[in-house]
Amino acid sequence: MKLYSIKHLNTLILILTGLIILSSPAHAVLEVEIKGGFQSANPIAIVPFSWSQGSSSAKSSIDIARIIRSDLARSGLFSPLKLNQLPERPALGGNINFERWKNTDAEQLVIGNITPVGQNLYEVKFQMLDIFSRKEMAAYRYTVKQQQLRRVAHQISDKIYEKLTHTHGAFDTLIAYVVVNNSGSGKKRTYTLAVADSDGFDEQVILKSQQPIMSPSWSPNGKRLAYVSFEKGRSIIYLQELKTGQRKVLAEFKGLNSAPAFSPDGKRLALTLSKDGNSEIYIMYIASGVLQRITRHYSIDTEPSWSPDGRNLIFTSDRAGKPQIYQIAVNQQGKAGNPRRLTFEGNYNSNASYSPDGKFITLITRVQGRYRVAIIELANGYLQVLTQSRLDESPSYAPNGKMILYATELRGRGILEAVAVDGSNSPQRLRVLSGDVREPAWSPFRSR
Amino acid sequence: MFEWIKENSIAFSIAVILHLLFIGALLFNWEFDKPRQIVLKQGDIIQTTAVDANSFNSKIAEIEQQKKAQQQRKATAERKAREAKEKKRQEEKRKKAAKKQAAQKRKEQAARKKELQRKAAQLEEKKKQEKKRKEQKLKEEQRKQAEKKAAEQKRIKEARQKAEQEKRQAEEKKRRIAEQKRQAEADKKRQAELKRQQQREQAERERRSKGIVNKYVGLIAQKIERNWRRPPDTAHNLQCKIDIVLRSNGQVISAKIAESSGNASFDHSVETAVLRASPLPVPADSVIFKQFKEMRLRFEPGSY
Incomplete structure (x- = not known):
């Protein structure tokens, strides 16, 4: 690598004598090869969705997080954490103790919330976060009738799947x-x-x-x-x-x-x-x-x-x-x-x-x-x-x-x-x- | 000289005129300086006396004539006495004057003689001056000639010197260029030597730290590999490179894909692996750590 031309001789000498111990970072960058890894399904944490208000008949019959876990697991590309593996159950918009999540296998965290917003009408919100970069990867909101809550769960599964595999999800089919x-x-x-x-x-x-x-x-x-x-x-x-x-x-x-x-x-x-x-x-x-x-x-x-x-x-x-x-x-x-x-x-x-x-x-x-x-x-x-x-x-x-x-x-x-x-x-x-x-x-x- | 006169004709004319004027002036002066003398002749005085005697013989009153005559006699006596006295005085005066005149004449003669002498001397002087001037002029001419000659010689000498100097300068310049070239080559050589030295030292340092570096490279690769979960549906021939920056405690500050595998899931798995493996094992030696501060990691599933 030609770093210095003879034109900058003096500068070079100065650098060499003054900073003799430093090597140029441009060509001294260490390259480390990492071979192998392990192929496995993506461990993802799907926290049970919280309900904003009281109880409803839907609450007992529909477990959106469970549907999502089942969808993702069925694809073979995900291995959602079991409920007893979740270190905490943060609410949407609440504090998340990322350090605790780092100690799990999970790489992403999905949290959601369901709010009844009218006669047989529900608002479902969810957010997916990257545990290691702490960045939000996806966030969506749906307003549906109770009989569509299952479909919303599949749609959320698709969103997660698409975000992480960059392939069209096929759960909502x-x-x-x-x-x-x-x-x-x-x-x-x-x-x-x-x-x-x-x-x-x-x-x-x-x-x-x-x-x-x-x-x-x-x-x-x-x-x-x-x-x-x-x-x-x-x-x-x-x-x-x-x-x-x-x-x-x-x-x-x-x-x-x-x-x-x-x-x-x-x-x-x-x-x-x-x-x-x-x-x-x-x-x-x-x-x-x-x-x-x-x-x-x-x-x-x-x-x-x-x-x-x-x-x-x-x-x-x-x-x-x-x-x-x-x-x-x-x-x-x-x-x-x-x-x-x-x-x-x-x-x-x-x-x-x-x-x-x-x-x-x-x-x-x-x-x-x-x-x-x-x-x-x-x-x-x-x-x-x-x-x-x-x-x-x-x-x-x-x-x-x-x-x-x-x-x-x-x-x-x-x-x-x-x-x-x-x-x-x-x-x-x-x-x-x-x-x-x-x-x-x-x-x-x-x-x- | 002649040329000089020709060239400076006006000045020379003025000089000649001035000289002539000066010489004229000297001659005139000599005339002016001649003392003015009034020459009184004896005859004049006698005539005057005759005039007085005539007036005495005019027709005047009788009484008075006596008295007058007496008086006149007396007066005449007195006058005669006076006149005698006067005559004597006049004689003396005349004598004196004559004497004086003689003295004067002598004096004048002396003066004239002196003047002549002076004039002669002046002439002599003038001659001398002329001679001197001529000599001077000659001398001047000779001097000028000499000067001219000297100037000519000087000019020639200077031209020669100039030529020599130019020659010398040219040689100097040539020499200087050669010197510069030599210097540059020497610098280059020194530079190369310095670089070689640098490389030798670097190599030596590397030899010394290589063991440590290798150890930590191995530890880092292993820790990341342990944390690298690859997506199940990705091909085995994917490869990606990621640039990471570490804190001195091994914590990953940033991890950016430098060369994508073309598969976003695969790339993401690599980023996650690095972040999951953070903090990475790094050498405590701050100098050796510098090599670990920024690293490029190449990920590939490997063969199996």
Whole structure:
């Protein structure tokens, strides 16, 4: 490093003789290498939100901090402190003893407050602080009705998640699924199509039937569901408005009508029909009902899923003998390319769908006779199995691409689990419902 | 000389005129100084007496004539006496005057002689002066000639000296430049030497403190590494650099990302690690601590 030119000779000599002991800080800065560290979920302290006034019915039924803790923990990226690990419970705007917090594992501190502000109306405020820099990282306020308090909790989870991971949070989203109940003494089964918060709470029934309901699929705007119902004794694809319950038949062709999947622009529906002999993939233009046939093969082609750019479909086909995933280009002009096989590992791969960024697909792969959730990186074809379970089905990406929701089996009945796509976390069980839960589908982002 | 006259013709003319005037004046003076004398002739006095006798013989009264005659006689006697006396006096006076005149004449002659002598002397003097002047003039001319010659010689000498001086100055200048160059090179060399010396000393100091520095670098790296929780979903090939400033007790005053990993969560984890690890272990020796006051930390997950 050329620090001094000969022009400044005198100055240099002066410096050298006068400050001979000092070395120039410009080139003497010590560089220390720190290798390793430990990869772990972010320990964050979520202090129970305080209530400003008296008691209310909401107070006993909703624990916002708990919902947030559960959300963050489920993501695999956070390990919220347990209540007994909190050294204090500061109120919003109150004094915080940061030195005490430094002795915990926590890196951030979330404190909040709920104030009833009117008839069934609540104001929720929260603040997130960085324990080490003592800086405020986020602060928001919501005014909502009691029945929206859960949603506010998820929205706060999203804010925290976004602030710390710089990724869109997907807690304030919905999941659709089918529950099978064996009610009564006989073998009478009840099928329920339901929608719930991403944590499985706040379940709303969309459809109840004595006959099987299958394959719920979200419209891109999150306001409608397409599904297959056997309520009329055979498979029919319906489209239903969630808000109004209004529905219409989309496909009731001869034979099998199954596996509906909305195109990203919401104008088309990919589906499986057997009207022409065996199961083939078609695209239906929803407004006109016009069909475009995509596959022509004597083997079974089913479970279509759209690429995020709408230019490709992936589907399951046993044209090579065993079920594998294929990709086929589709375009608006009604032409389709030649299918390209994507999976080569294992002899059973099915139920594939794209990640929101289009770089991965998630699927069910059979490993040593067990059906597990896996992902494949399309760029290189590498397969990564994410679960250790025995019978997983219907994996679907969260709209932020960070988690995969799927159904699995626990002691003979279906439950919902979510797993982080990077495999950093063990699968997180969603709220355990009473029945046998199947065919989950994660909604798109909700408009806020 | 002639040239000089030519050049100073007016002055020379004035000088010549002045000289002539001076010489004239001297001659005139000599005329003026001649004493004025009144020469009285004897004849004049006798005539006067004759005039008086005539008036005496005029026609006057009788009575009185006697008396008058008596008186006249008496008067004449008296007058005669007087006249005699007067005559005698006059004679004496005349004699005296003659004598005086003679003396005067002598005196005048002497004076004349003297004047002549003086004039001669003056002439002589003048001649002498002239000669002297001529000599002087000659001398002057010679002097001037000599001076001229000397001046010429001096001029030549000076020109030579000047040339020599210029030559000397040129040489001096050349020498000085060379000296400066040499000096600069010497300075440069000395500087380089000083720098080498400095580096040697620095190296020596570093050798001495290196053990201590290494020890604390290790302790610091370890403490931060222990406190470095990386986000689970970040890639393993990320790297980031952070500049930190420490107090002498090891407390972290500031931690700023110098080179981002491109992943904000990863960067934040690094900042948190440093702050969480604060205070860092630092050497008590204040001189060695100076190396720790400002540090750059490079974070990378490492291979596993």
